[in-house]
Amino acid sequence: MGQQEQLRVGIIGCGAGIFHLEGYQSEPRAKVVALAGLDTDRCESLAKKFDIPRIYREYQDLLAQDDIDAVSVAVPNILHLPVALAAFEAGKHVLIEKPLARNAEEGVKMVEAAKAHGKLLGISFQRRTRHDVQLLRQQFEAGTFGRVYYSKAWWMRRSGIPGLGTWFTSKEAAGGGPLIDLGVHVLDMILYVLGNPKVVSVSASTYAEIGTQGKGGWVGQKRQKLKENQEYEVEDLATAFIRFEDGGTLLLEASWAAFTEMGDDFGIQIYGSKGGARIFSKDYALTDTLDVYSGFGDTTMDSKPRLVATGGHAEIIRGFVNAILEGKPLSPEGHEGLDRVRLIDAIYRSAELGREILIDQEIVDAAAD
Template identity: 30%
Template sequence: MSTTVSLGVVGLGFMGRTHADNAVEFGHDVIAGADVVAETREAFAGDYGAATYESFEEMYDSEELDAVAVSTPNAFHEPAVVAALERGYDVLCEKPLADDLAGAERIAAAAADSEGFCMVNFHNRLSTAAEVFTEYQAEGRFGEITHVDADYVRRRGIPGVGSWFTEKELSGGGAVVDIGVHAIDFALYLMEYPEVEEVFAVTRTEFGHREDYVDPGDWYDETDDAVFDVEDSATAMIRCGDDRTISLEVTWAANQPDSTEFLARGTEAGATLELGGEELTIHEAGRQGTDHLVDATVSEGSIDHAGWAGSDRLFLEGVAAGEAPEMNTVEQGLSVQRVIDAIYRSAESGTCVAVGDERRDDAA
């Protein structure tokens, strides 16, 4: 890559530092950062030699940037992303696009009018198993994928109560917004992003308020003024065009084993793979010699720059080339946000709801 990208980071916590580290690793310049916490700004400035600002507006007005990575709590994605796009910057936005559908729609509209592009950090697509799957899919090995079982289950994994993750005003939701967004995106990705038509869902809060909550991994860390007003699990059935379906199970806490397994069922073959994993098992049937079943496991391979590093590299290469990446587009991020919105509307109403901007009011 011959062009060095000048990157600004909005939100200087763990993910902001991850984006900064990857940018430096790939030979780019982290020249500025913005965060409301003074101590966080000071540490970032010291570690990266970057100018820091309390507000993203001040950073945008003061610095000559090529691109921005936005990694704030969900409620603050929209103003930071829209303002960057209005200035023509390319933007990497953490998932989900926003804390609600209206905010995501405004981001998508700003991206459509901008000289820059917006990419969503759906990093689980950048994995060995996913790349092998999509190559075989392009060759027609699976036929048409008609159903996906999508699991993102933590047996015990509620993020720290008192953090923004468990406060709806800052996050927009609980397990569905935090980890369900990855499962929804990945399932749609395996199906080549069909139009989603209807959703039936149930959300539950079964563990977040319990005083006897068992937390072997020390995720929880409740404080006296902790807020927990979101769901900790959800079950959904998602119907796409041509009656293709997704069965979704998402939990921060449940009395069942951890799972990030996805099972894609095709008309010619199926596949099992882990979210962000390396191993892929293909399920087929044959008549050679005699009728038989075949389970073929693809292993012993790995792609370069998987996960967060792969996503950052894809974004920065797009910025340097002046071309929006074809993966992880803002339109796909908006599609995922519409499904999240439908999950919550269905859970509230107790009925199946239509998905899509133009049908939202009629379905509510």
């Protein structure tokens, strides 16, 4: 495609697909020309709102359109692999929603298919583009914090199981609970800030204590109930202690439902030999979220850098379009999505075994089982 041409995009999935539609609105070099989704009413109202000329039900029908260059894929996790493979087969670039896939085995197939077809595989780790995360990444790299030896990443909801009784709470359809849904975002934030340190071991536990009682859905949303005799199949809280090759460690917590203060809060924290910092985002705040801990003369100093509100799908889409049209390096991309899913696999494996596991050895052993 010539450099001046406009990219033609299809959106598959009419739930989180709206974030992509909004993102493409601020990208003049791309135009959304089609939508696909089984929930026709929701797709029709999106098509109307965003003035999209074509709607399909099945993703295969959208992918059969020759004039579409790239697709955003926002479907249940179980479909990430088949939709991405079909899209590459049809010659499209793919921007996939997080998590990359339900597990690393699927993720590898997606990364390999992108390579085999010479197409790009982007992933919506949009929180990485937040101003607070970008600042920490730059300052980590500049050595501001000295040696960062300890870190935390968390996303804790009091009552926010998405879609109780839908694909979200099916192990088969989702691959897991809050760890793969929310944990993947904060894992990406912290590992990105720390420059993707090599993980050597993981000790984790998962719990299903609230969802299994049929409780913990979004407060006030009537539709989210388990059906009669339907089981809640995934965890509602996960915690992990992760060791890096350089001796540093990371503590992770992710919950959809837990008896704690009301909120939907996420963040990361780093502890270094010369300074530290914490991002704490309450209810998705984008500004006033960063605290930096340093020294000043013979005393301590806490400061709050002034932030601008960035960090949505628009930034991810700009990077995706830049990569397709201008050949700029794509970040975040498939490999990073795969790294995160590999770590998530290890966390679930450790929780299942009830002990610490060594990544290189035991994950390879598990894959061979």
